[in-house]
Amino acid sequence: MSNGDDESADAPEESADGTDAEDASEVPATAVTAESLGERLDDAEAALENAETEADLDDVEASLDAIASDLEDADLEAPDENEDEEAEDPAEELQTRIDDLREELEAARGPYAEDVQAILDEAAATVRDTRWTEDGEPDVRAAVSTFLDAAEEELDDEFPASGDDLDDHAAVLETVGEATVEAGLDADDDEKTIAALLEAAETLEEAIEDAEEWADLTVVEQLRARGFYDRVTGENRKDFPPELNVVRIAEAENDPERVLMALEKLESDFMQENCIDALRRMAPEEAFEPMHEAAQKRGRPEIEVLGKIGDERAVDTLVEFVDSDNPPLQKVTLRALGEIGSREATQAVADALADDESVVRSQAARALGLIGDTRAIEPLADTLGDGEEETDVRAAAAWALVQIGTERALEAAAEYDDDRAYTVQIEAEKARDAAA
Structure with a gap:
């Protein structure tokens, strides 16, 4: 029999609101909906x-x-696609x-002092890095000066920009940006000061953007501003377009600056070809950099100009093309290396004597003759003595030996003064006469 205590132990406890305590513990927290x-x-x-x-x-x-x-x-719960496709x-x-x-x-949020500094740093970089026109420079200086007046008033400090040097003006803008941040301006307490500086900085930014830079000018305007057309007069105005007239006058006066100016600015194939032709004939040292840059992209006309200039700085670039499996490129490169005449190229050029194309082998032989390195005598003599080699290649090897001109080179060529090939025989006779 139960004594009543057992019944109390088995019965669930009631909560204060009359519900079972066990049921209350299972009630979930408010669901996120x-x-x-x-x-x-x-x-x-x-x-x-x-x-x-x-x-x-x-x-x-x-x-x-x-x-x-x-x-x-x-x-x-995502909407049921079957019930409502637009839900x-x-x-x-x-x-x-x-x-x-x-x-x-x-x-x-903000504005913050850092926002002002960011605009000023960008404006300083623009002032420093942009090429301004004669009209643009004073506008930039005026814009910076106006901003500095506002900055001095708001920050109670002095920010002088002395002289006309725009680099100085750029530097002082960066100084103001740093001073703005270092002032410890609070976004709430100093809101008006920050807003005034930000407005002045944005006005500066707009004024700099409006100032005239070289990129705003047309090509003709840029050339005219640089004096490109100054040498054209009523008496020497012969060619059309006038830019070609300038290039031809510049070549006649040995003035590579104007030719390079035209090469830089005039993009038509016609003017590019005429400029490079002029530079090929003039071979000015001033043309090395632009020609070398184009030569690195395998520009054959520019490689020709490098050969005429004869600057040994081009050798490392050119020897990379000697075994390019591109005969037109190989020919012009070998010719240029021969004209430059650097012995650093001897091995690469000599290796081309074994190229699959006879036109390349022939040009390699001639290049070795122009370089004049005596280390090339043996491979040239071997080429000359190869009865299965093409006649023009053998003749080029004989010519190269004559160009090297040492006793050993002349003797190697003179042996073939009765060769079956007339072109070889002619070079051998020259070698025999030179050695006599």
Whole structure:
């Protein structure tokens, strides 16, 4: 029999509201729903509209972070595609609202001293790196001066920009940017000061953008400003277009500067070809850099000019093309290396005596003759003595031995003064006569 105590031990306890305690423990916490998250976003949006300080904005950001975290953890039911194809996914809709509010939050922040510094650093770089016209330079100086006046008033400091040197003007803009940050301006307490500096910096930025730079001019305007057309007169105006007239006058006067100016600015194939032809005939040292740059891209006309200039700095670039399996490129390269005459190229050129193409082998032989390195005598003599070699290649080898001109080279060539090939025989006779 039960004594009553057993019944009390087995019976579930009642909570204060009369429900079973066990049942109460199983009641879930308030579930995160699309509706609850939407209401919290409404509150955050209202708080953002009413925010007056950075601290208020920080609170809004914290609220958005919490809502985003809860949204990520929530298991919101997506719409049934079969029931309503146009229904939006509540999670996506909520995330879009969060993203939009974050953008509004960032727009509401500041401005900060760092924003002013960023604009000034960029303006300084533009002032320093841009090529300004004669009209543009004074406009830039005036814009900087106007900004410095405003900065001195707002920061109660002096920022002098002395002289006309734009590098000095750029440096003082960077100094103002640093001073603005170091002043410890508060986004709330010093809002008016920061806003005034920011407005002045943006006005400076616009004025610099409006100042005339070389890139704003047409090609003809740039050339005219640099005196390109100055040498053309009524008496020597013969060719059309006038730019070709200038190039021909410059060549006649041995003035490579104008030719290089035209090469840089005039992009038509016609003018490019005429400029390079002029440089090939003039062979000015001033043309080395642009020709060398183009030669690195396998520009054959420019390689020809390098050969005429004869600067040994081109050798390392050119020897890379000797075994390129591109006969037109190989021929012009070998000719240029021969004209440059650097013995550093001897081995690479001598290796080309074994190329598959006879035109390359022939040009390699001639290049060795121009270089004049006595180390080439043996491979040239071998080529000359090869009965199966093409006649023009053997004749080129004989010619090269004559060009080297040492006793050993002449003797090697003179042996063939009765050769079956007339062109070889002619070179051998020259060698015999020279050695006599």
